[in-house]
């Protein structure tokens with residue numbers, strides 16, 4: 001089972017800030033410069049008004065004041081703009097850093113993790129959660145620093161402007177309610193936003209599954225049912241989003257409302273003091289402009305607090321994901337193994353999948369000598385693929401049950417082990433690239449002649465050269481332009497080109513006709529002479545030449561021997577052979 005690491009030590013923010021804090025500092029300094037410059041704006045206008053009222057302004061003065069305002073505007077745009085660029089830049093850095101880290105992490109996680117968590121869920125981490133956190137880290141921090149600095153500069157400038165402090169205090173009174181509102185509404189926003197993220201994850205998962213299964217859906221003509229199911233997911237997101245929007249809108253509306261209250265106090269109280277000559281008209285103009293200027297940063301701070309609450313849910317999901325540790329990890333002091341010269345000894349192997357009530361393999365004893373061909377046959381669900389998964393360490397076998405040249409497989413270096421095995425599953429996944437690239441997947445350095453040889457051995461060459469682009473033919477997702485049999489043979493060529501010391505064919509030619517199968521078996525025998533090969537098949541014809549054939553039934557080896565020996569003894573092998581060769585009805589009943 002995967003376990004969680006200590007969340008704090010592996011969070012995604014720490015490495016990010018370690019790399020970007022200097023840029024943040026730069027950006028904040030630029031924002032500070034922009035805000036300080038901008039805070040002079042009302043004061044300049046106030047002084048201008050007073051001089052205008054005193055009729056103390058000559059034409060060059062007007063031009064001078066205009067130039068000062070122009071300089072303030074230009075400096076604000078320059079500092080603020082560059083500060084904003086820096087923060088957007090680090091936001092994109094967060095995207096790429098986090099997505100790379102998530103991808104590396106995903107590729108470490110075991111098959112068991114993927115069997116529990118759908119691909120759609122992974123995509124939702126990549127898209128929704130990373131974007132959510134990035135927006136807070138770039139736009140959010142950008143606006144927060146800009147708005148806070150502007151707010152502080154305005155407040156500072158207000159206090160220093162000579163406007164009486166009691167008037168400033170009275171004007172700002174309504175705004176003092178804002179922190180109280182934040183603490184009341186913030187947790188509700190966070191909780192509702194977590195519901196939205198979870199609903200989005202479910203929808204992505206459902207969309208991925210439905211697109212993946214679209215061919216089945218069409219064949220069964222159940223599009224309506226699938227649409228209804230998907231519609232229900234979409235409706236759930238809408239409901240959750242609407243409930244989030246309600247609370248967010250209330251929060252965002254309250255702030256301008258309190259700002260208007262401040263403005264009313266400024267107009268009423270400030271106006272009264274102007275009329276009674278306690279402050280100048282210039283003070284009054286500056287005060288109302290300050291209050292107006294305060295409203296924007298206040299609104300922005302409100303928005304950012306809202307966004308931060310929302311992205312905290314995403315951050316938590318990402319941190320939890322990064323904290324999942326792969327359940328198959330390299331042991332300390334792991335050693336390389338040599339499958340070319342060492343035997344694989346399986347002894348007393350009993351294995352159950354995590355959470356399963358019955359073992360999938362029981363008491364398996366088997367020795368795979370270097371160079372031999374082993375055939376495994378058995379009815380569906382008898383444990384054939386499970387045995388291969390344990391050899392590849394997709395799942396971990398109990399200690400001491402599988403040894404390679406005396407080394408417990410659990411102590412083997414993963415790269416060394418998997419690098420020496422070519423595994424060809426029944427339904428090999430093909431990537432959306434060219435056929436040639438798919439064949440050379442595990443050996444990027446392979447030349448065209450090697451690719452062609454592998455294609456010939458897998459009997460797919462003649463098909464490929466009939467495509468207009470031959471080996472350059474592009475395959476759609478999962479190779480949809482190829483038939484089932486062509487796909488299997490392409491995936492077989494990919495296994496053969498690896499020329500690995502151990503080749504495992506897991507029902508790899510089940511979708512080809514009997515004649516082609518015979519040809520493939522013949523060419524594999526030639527190619528693999530002296531190299532260890534494991535052939536799993538339902539058709540005896542594919543493995544009858546093996547040096548040793550084992551018959552699995554319900555996780556146990558029930559027969560073992562060469563083809564002729566097994567035919568000579570009564571048992572499932574002879575029965576299966578009878579079905580396949582003669583179509584014996586009695587035997588068929590036992591095997592179906």
Ligand SMILES: Nc1ncnc2c1ncn2[C@@H]1O[C@H](COP(=O)(O)OP(=O)(O)OP(=O)(O)O)[C@@H](O)[C@H]1O
Pocket residue numbers: 115353354356360378379380381382383384385386387
């Ligand atoms: N990831 C898994 N989690 C739980 N049980 C599993 C898992 N994979 C396989 N099993 C179970 O283990 C048993 C053996 O499965 P396995 O895939 O090894 O059979 P097989 O002989 O390869 O079958 P087939 O010929 O159909 O490919 C089956 O009962 C199957 O349901």
